[in-house]
Amino acid sequence: MKTECIGDHVKLKDKSYPCTVSLTMDLVGGKWKAVILYHLKDEVKRYSELRKEIPSITEMTLSLQLKQLEKDGLVSRKVYGKKPPVKVVYSLTDFGKSFVPVLEAITQWGNQVVSEKGEFLTNGAG
Structure with a gap:
């Protein structure tokens, strides 16, 4: 069993x-949680950096998904400073880091599928 x-x-x-x-x-x-985790797997990022790295996600969706990932304990949100503009950064928690090997396996499998059955497109193509 x-x-x-x-x-x-x-x-x-x-x-x-x-x-x-x-x-x-x-x-x-x-659609987005694993993508966000992928972008946070190697380093701490600000919200604006995530927006640049995932241009097809809307601001509202990114914000909601980050809140959900934080609520579930996968992502940590740290605020620096008391007065605006404050600096806010996101990073993986230890729990979030425990998912990285699975994320890397998903990435490898996706790359294999595209290599065998699809094609990698460059910016502007498609």
């Missing part, structure tokens, strides 16, 4: 999930 399916459900904080895959996808799934 698989450990993720021993009980009827798994629970994290106050949320119940049918299995560990469902829990994982709730934490990092969707």
